[in-house]
Amino acid sequence: MSANGKKVVLPKFAESPGQAIDGLLTLEEMAYPDTSALQPTDVLVAVKSTSVSFVDLIMMTGQYQHMAEPPFTPGLEYSGEVIWVGSDVVRFEVGDRVMSDFMTVGPRSKGAYRHYGGWASYAVAPENGVLPIPDGYDFDEGCALLGSYETPYFALVKRANIQPGESVLITGASGAAGMSAVQMAKLLGATVIATGRSDEKLAAVKAFGADHVINTSPRDGEDGVPRFREDVKACTNGEGVDVVYDAVGGDVGHEALRSLAFGGRFIIVGWTSNVADSGGRATFEPDRLPTNIMQMKCLQVMGSPMVIYSMRHPEYRAGQLKQILTWAEQSKLRPHISHRFPLEQFRDAARAKLNGKISGSCVLSL
Numbered sequence: 001m002s003a004n005g006k007k008v009v010l011p012k013f014a015e016s017p018g019q020a021i022d023g024l025l026t027l028e029e030m031a032y033p034d035t036s037a038l039q040p041t042d043v044l045v046a047v048k049s050t051s052v053s054f055v056d057l058i059m060m061t062g063q064y065q066h067m068a069e070p071p072f073t074p075g076l077e078y079s080g081e082v083i084w085v086g087s088d089v090v091r092f093e094v095g096d097r098v099m100s101d102f103m104t105v106g107p108r109s110k111g112a113y114r115h116y117g118g119w120a121s122y123a124v125a126p127e128n129g130v131l132p133i134p135d136g137y138d139f140d141e142g143c144a145l146l147g148s149y150e151t152p153y154f155a156l157v158k159r160a161n162i163q164p165g166e167s168v169l170i171t172g173a174s175g176a177a178g179m180s181a182v183q184m185a186k187l188l189g190a191t192v193i194a195t196g197r198s199d200e201k202l203a204a205v206k207a208f209g210a211d212h213v214i215n216t217s218p219r220d221g222e223d224g225v226p227r228f229r230e231d232v233k234a235c236t237n238g239e240g241v242d243v244v245y246d247a248v249g250g251d252v253g254h255e256a257l258r259s260l261a262f263g264g265r266f267i268i269v270g271w272t273s274n275v276a277d278s279g280g281r282a283t284f285e286p287d288r289l290p291t292n293i294m295q296m297k298c299l300q301v302m303g304s305p306m307v308i309y310s311m312r313h314p315e316y317r318a319g320q321l322k323q324i325l326t327w328a329e330q331s332k333l334r335p336h337i338s339h340r341f342p343l344e345q346f347r348d349a350a351r352a353k354l355n356g357k358i359s360g361s362c363v364l365s366l
């Protein structure tokens with residue numbers, strides 16, 4: 001096989017995701033990799049599907065905590081078919097369906113494989129950098145599985161230690177890490193209250209399993225995020241929730257903190273509401289949460305840096321991966337993918353993600 005392919009390239013960091021999408025990203029020819037130059041433990045993957053994630057977008061600006069190294073091909077996660085294996089590869093053969101491990105390969109990783117992002121026809125990985133796609137999963141679902149589900153597993157199981165019968169408030173529930181959190185929290189036996197700003201996307205969140213949904217857009221005649229703590233209390237017998245899974249931060253995160261029951265746990269997952277429009281990393285202003293509320297309500301506020309923790313504790317991650325893959329094989333977890341685009345329409349796909357059109361995951365197909 002020697003067919004040439006194509007790849008998307010970011011030549012340098014942008015000021016904003018919008019600038020990257022409109023002005024910097026290019027679609028280039030990609031030569032079929034020279035397999036004689038690869039390692040004997042490598043596999044070559046013909047990419048079939050790759051995700052377009054929030055982290056992909058902010059990584060283009062250098063605002064993300066892990067700095068990729070331009071020029072690079074975006075695409076934290078991909079799935080595809082093995083088309084070549086090195087002489088020492090034991091776990092895979094040509095024709096196998098695999099998905100990438102974004103901590104070992106692609107722009108979220110360190111080392112030799114960081115330049116092989118998923119927005120490309122071909123990707124090279126060491127054999128321990130890919131996993132078999134669970135039975136019954138297609139390529140699109142394969143590239144949207146690990147990042148989405150490892151995030152809530154770490155937050156809800158490892159950090160919050162959520163128990164059956166508890167209640168959880170999930171902010172940004174229509175996002176990739178939000179939808180997966182809704183599904184996982186239900187699997188863990190929790191009552192789920194989900195927030196978002198679009199009735200249409202919240203309908204998708206409810207159809208995906210949320211017990212209650214709350215729209216956090218400004219209400220009639222008012223500005224800003226409403227006092228939705230009252231709505232949360234109405235869903236929890238006036239008590240407030242046991243756990244908050246906050247992927248939004250800012251005013252939504254602040255109000256979510258005030259929606260907790262006495263002794264509740266607040267899990268910091270992300271801050272989609274707090275992305276600088278320009279200026280890269282230097283302009284980032286972290287959220288500030290009120291210590292008086294934490295003190296008077298006896299709250300536990302916890303960071304939940306899933307990737308950083310998993311990289312520091314590979315033995316922990318092995319169990320996390322095993323549980324997620326088991327649930328996936330049992331069809332208890334299945335990513336919600338609202339939009340699919342051909343690779344050539346990567347600008348439309350990235351714009352749709354940036355402009356909040358996606359519920360769950362967005363996938364590019366090759």
Ligand SMILES: NC(=O)c1ccc[n+]([C@@H]2O[C@H](COP(=O)([O-])OP(=O)(O)OC[C@H]3O[C@@H](n4cnc5c(N)ncnc54)[C@H](OP(=O)(O)O)[C@@H]3O)[C@@H](O)[C@H]2O)c1
Pocket residue numbers: 053054055147151171172173174175176177178195196197198201247248252268269270271272273274304305306307353356358360
């Ligand atoms: N802790 C970890 O280990 C970990 C791992 C992965 C990701 N993350 C972080 O988790 C966050 C969510 O990631 P994701 O992949 O789910 O992102 P996503 O797919 O883009 O979804 C985020 C959701 O947040 C809401 N949102 C976006 N901008 C907002 C704003 N200005 N104000 C209020 N709500 C807003 C949107 O919902 P509506 O339009 O419905 O409001 C959107 O669906 C990010 O900050 C990401 O960096 C953390």
